[in-house]
Amino acid sequence: MKKSIPGPKAKAILQRGIPIFQNGLIFDEQLQKAARRGFRPAGQVMVDRALGDYIWDVDGNKYIDFQNGWATNPIGNAHPEIIEAVHEAQKRYGFHYDHPLRYELAEKITQITPAKALSRFTYEVSGTEAAESAFYMAMCYKKRRHVITFSSSFHGNSLGTKIFGGLNNRKYLEGWNGGAIIAPYPHSDNIPAGMSEEQYSDYCLHYLEHHIPEHIAAKDNIAAIMVEPGLAEGGNWIPTKKFIQGIRDICDRNEWLMIADEVLTGLGRTAKMWAVEHYDVIPDILVIGKNLSGGVEACAGVAARDEILGNNPDFSASSTFAGTPAGCAAGLKTLEIYQRDNIIEHAASLAEIAKEVMGKWESKYEIVRQVRLSGLLLGVSFQSPAEKMTDENWWYARAVRSEMLYTGVWAISDREENIRMYPALNMNKDTFKQGLDIMEAAIAKIDRDGQDVGNSPAWPTGDAGF
Numbered sequence: 001m002k003k004s005i006p007g008p009k010a011k012a013i014l015q016r017g018i019p020i021f022q023n024g025l026i027f028d029e030q031l032q033k034a035a036r037r038g039f040r041p042a043g044q045v046m047v048d049r050a051l052g053d054y055i056w057d058v059d060g061n062k063y064i065d066f067q068n069g070w071a072t073n074p075i076g077n078a079h080p081e082i083i084e085a086v087h088e089a090q091k092r093y094g095f096h097y098d099h100p101l102r103y104e105l106a107e108k109i110t111q112i113t114p115a116k117a118l119s120r121f122t123y124e125v126s127g128t129e130a131a132e133s134a135f136y137m138a139m140c141y142k143k144r145r146h147v148i149t150f151s152s153s154f155h156g157n158s159l160g161t162k163i164f165g166g167l168n169n170r171k172y173l174e175g176w177n178g179g180a181i182i183a184p185y186p187h188s189d190n191i192p193a194g195m196s197e198e199q200y201s202d203y204c205l206h207y208l209e210h211h212i213p214e215h216i217a218a219k220d221n222i223a224a225i226m227v228e229p230g231l232a233e234g235g236n237w238i239p240t241k242k243f244i245q246g247i248r249d250i251c252d253r254n255e256w257l258m259i260a261d262e263v264l265t266g267l268g269r270t271a272k273m274w275a276v277e278h279y280d281v282i283p284d285i286l287v288i289g290k291n292l293s294g295g296v297e298a299c300a301g302v303a304a305r306d307e308i309l310g311n312n313p314d315f316s317a318s319s320t321f322a323g324t325p326a327g328c329a330a331g332l333k334t335l336e337i338y339q340r341d342n343i344i345e346h347a348a349s350l351a352e353i354a355k356e357v358m359g360k361w362e363s364k365y366e367i368v369r370q371v372r373l374s375g376l377l378l379g380v381s382f383q384s385p386a387e388k389m390t391d392e393n394w395w396y397a398r399a400v401r402s403e404m405l406y407t408g409v410w411a412i413s414d415r416e417e418n419i420r421m422y423p424a425l426n427m428n429k430d431t432f433k434q435g436l437d438i439m440e441a442a443i444a445k446i447d448r449d450g451q452d453v454g455n456s457p458a459w460p461t462g463d464a465g466f
Contacts (some may be wrong), residue, residue, distance in 0.1 A: 005405055007059025010046035043405045050077035053424060053431045055410060063410040064435040066378075070412070071232070071264050071422035073295030075337055082294040082333045089329035097320070101328035106301075108335055109292075113303050114274050114282045120309035123301045123323030127263030127289030128156025130300040131226070133317035134287045135164055137304060138224035138257045139179065140314035146217045147259075148208065148225045150185035152234030155226070155261055155287075164226070167234050179223075181216055183207055187237050189370045189381055197240070205246040209254070224257035224285070225250070229275035230265040235418040236379025238372050244279035257284040257308070263300070264377075267291035268338065268425045271348040271375030278374065284308060291425075294334035299327030347425040350432050351375045357436045365447045367396045369417075378421040385447075393417035396446060403442035409435045 018027050048058040055065050093099050106121040124130040135147050151166040162170050164180045186201040213219040225247055231237035251258040260283035265275035289300035361368045369383040382396035394417040401413035412420045
């Protein structure tokens with residue numbers, strides 16, 4: 001008999017708390033509906049304590065953390081040095097908008113941007129705000145109204161980023177679409193019309209340079225293309241070098257700006273400081289968040305070329321809590337630890353382990369459709385076995401993720417047929433290997449025992465993935 005996740009303490013908290021939040025009125029009804037179909041409730045972790053490579057839930061279960069605060073804890077959970085730096089900043093400054101740390105951190109960020117080419121910086125609180133700031137910055141600088149983004153992209157959950165994102169539910173926002181143009185993204189799987197990956201990438205580039213200016217918006221009214229050099233929330237899809245370099249070339253030929261949204265991929269996630277470094281391109285604007293402050297305090301921002309942010313009088317952004325003393329202190333300490341402890345080099349060594357272990361899964365397991373890796377941006381797509389082909393491939397991802405949870409690894413499988421992992425960049429190598437071994441054992445079990453998907457209570461098809 002498997003342990004219950006959530007356990008009794010977590011269930012008590014959820015039963016008290018769920019009615020307060022979104023869909024609280026229909027939660028019990030949906031739970032009963034799922035039970036009638038034979039599905040057990042979602043496995044959900046209620047965190048009690050987090051430290052380093054591990055988290056513990058309120059019922060005492062311990063997990064290797066591949067969820068990583070939704071990719072926000074680059075050097076592990078609750079890093080004591082960052083917490084101390086934040087505490088000292090709070091004691092000294094409290095909260096005031098202007099303080100020395102905001103200048104020190106901005107200076108350090110400009111020195112680590114790609115080729116040190118982005119010499120201006122502006123603070124925001126979150127990656128969502130930073131993405132919105134980048135959109136508006138580009139529009140104001142170019143004095144144009146359109147920005148191109150991509151299907152399955154995610155830039156945040158605010159009104160503006162919902163409109164410009166390709167992944168969000170934009171229901172009832174149709175009248176707000178304004179300058180947003182959503183272009184196809186060259187996924188490496190489920191490619192349409194029998195095209196190869198290279199052909200699909202060529203089509204997507206052709207769409208950008210020809211279809212959009214000829215049929216959607218005038219070339220001289222497009223300000224920028226924003227791209228994630230690793231489509232994270234959409235499933236950890238890794239673009240080809242040809243595609244990212246093609247975007248840079250198209251922007252140059254058409255006098256558009258290239259914006260790289262590196263909120264999730266930046267600061268070492270792909271085993272380089274910036275994911276664009278894999279593609280030998282330099283963006284005009286760089287969106288930064290998540291890893292910047294070590295997972296302890298909110299801090300984000302936008303770096304840009306000198307002329308874009310240095311002479312842009314129409315542009316305004318930022319907010320009260322952008323660049324707080326605590327957030328800047330966290331950022332400064334995080335970058336100090338990166339340099340002192342060779343964090344990105346360690347991440348590259350973990351990435352080699354991942355490549356060696358995960359690289360065999362597509363050929364070993366029928367339910368594994370595709371493995372994708374760029375440093376420690378790790379994704380696996382799942383599928384029905386050949387004899388049980390269905391459209392419900394997400395069942396298998398949820399089942400594997402649930403089995404991982406019960407056997408001690410916390411990963412993400414939220415709204416697609418993928419499992420995504422974001423281990424800390426400094427994770428202990430033995431712990432990392434153990435986590436991958438547990439994941440492989442879960443895959444092997446579901447691959448072996450998965451004939452009754454959708455009919456057995458053992459299959460957690462309602463798993464929310466949190």
